Amino acid sequence: MKEITRCEGCGATLQDIDQHKVGYTPDLNKTYCQACYRLMHYGEVQAHFHPEDLPSLPSGSLIFMVSNILHIDLLFSYPVYRYQPEATFVYIINQIDLLPRSTNLNYLLDQIIKKAKKEHVPYRDIILMSSKNPHDIDLMKDYIEQHPTEHVYLLGVQNSGKTTLFKAITNDTSALAFKKAGLTQNVLSKSYGRHKIYDMPGLYQKGYLHQFLGYEQYKRLIPDHEIKPKIYQMKANQTIMLEGLIAFSIINPVDVVYYGSEQTHIHKTNKDRVDALLNDKEKHFKIYGPSYEKKIFKIKEGKYQITCADMGFFHLEGPAHVELTYVKDMHVSLSEALFQ
Numbered sequence: 111m112k113e114i115t116r117c118e119g120c121g122a123t124l125q126d127i128d129q130h131k132v133g134y135t136p137d138l139n140k141t142y143c144q145a146c147y148r149l150m151h152y153g154e155v156q157a158h159f160h161p162e163d164l165p166s167l168p169s170g171s172l173i174f175m176v177s178n179i180l181h182i183d184l185l186f187s188y189p190v191y192r193y194q195p196e197a198t199f200v201y202i203i204n205q206i207d208l209l210p211r212s213t214n215l216n217y218l219l220d221q222i223i224k225k226a227k228k229e230h231v232p233y234r235d236i237i238l239m240s241s242k243n244p245h246d247i248d249l250m251k252d253y254i255e256q257h258p259t260e261h262v263y264l265l266g267v268q269n270s271g272k273t274t275l276f277k278a279i280t281n282d283t284s285a286l287a288f289k290k291a292g293l294t295q296n297v298l299s300k301s302y303g304r305h306k307i308y309d310m311p312g313l314y315q316k317g318y319l320h321q322f323l324g325y326e327q328y329k330r331l332i333p334d335h336e337i338k339p340k341i342y343q344m345k346a347n348q349t350i351m352l353e354g355l356i357a358f359s360i361i362n363p364v365d366v367v368y369y370g371s372e373q374t375h376i377h378k379t380n381k382d383r384v385d386a387l388l389n390d391k392e393k394h395f396k397i398y399g400p401s402y403e404k405k406i407f408k409i410k411e412g413k414y415q416i417t418c419a420d421m422g423f424f425h426l427e428g429p430a431h432v433e434l435t436y437v438k439d440m441h442v443s444l445s446e447a448l449f450q
Contacts, residue, residue: 117142169194171262174265175265176266180208181270186226191232199233200253203239204239206239217449218238254302263310282300319419323397342365347361347380347381353374353397360381362430367425368422399437407434414446415444415447417441
């Protein structure tokens, strides 16, 4: 029987038959598939491959449901516990280092717990952490060591930081951790003491930036260090444009806070000019989408968050009336703000 060799970067089965399929390499003696090699050495990405099936998870296992701050509106959206109710679920909110240092993390945790109770989500613990923080990683190792099960799974949406966490826990130096959606193609596994840690392919989320933009564009629009919030005192019918991707228009005067990448180009204009600017997008913007749609948010009293894919989010106090123009099929959502 022919031995199956997997790429150490993404976990795909190496093959030298079809260069358009996952795991292709011209030399089966290589450690990495061609896609991972070109990503590592040249920063090139030619395609995104997305696993379609939820992986099989054994009963009695410890499952870390890994999310991050940019995906927090989707927290608890994947009810994996319905497929394997006999597992222990721990929710990891990763990349809290993206939040401003002044963020009240206790308040954030309280709000997440309230959300879990409201949605009847079973869990053992909810952990706020950064996979780049050595102290947090040491605490994660202690947590795993104290758990009786042998099998530990890292599961979550693409680009949530699972592989960075996997590498930090297991001291793995081969697996790749870039801001590329769908990088992990098959299960990566490594022993940690008496435990086996499994880095699972990311769950596909439609409407994120990689669906509309090339790798070189979207990787700089996804925040990767502490976000410095930008505060705007917006007058009626003013608009904030994020590149040529999103136009955030206010109907009534209100203060707005934007959390996003420092490299995102922000342009202020008037609501009445949005359509004309986007109709001539090639002239006015370096980054733009193929087509656009609009959504109206009538926000009641309270503090709310409008999430724009994995690009960032807006905070504002209601009552407010917002018109959002954005790339067609981009993921946008309105939710109560989980942090202050």
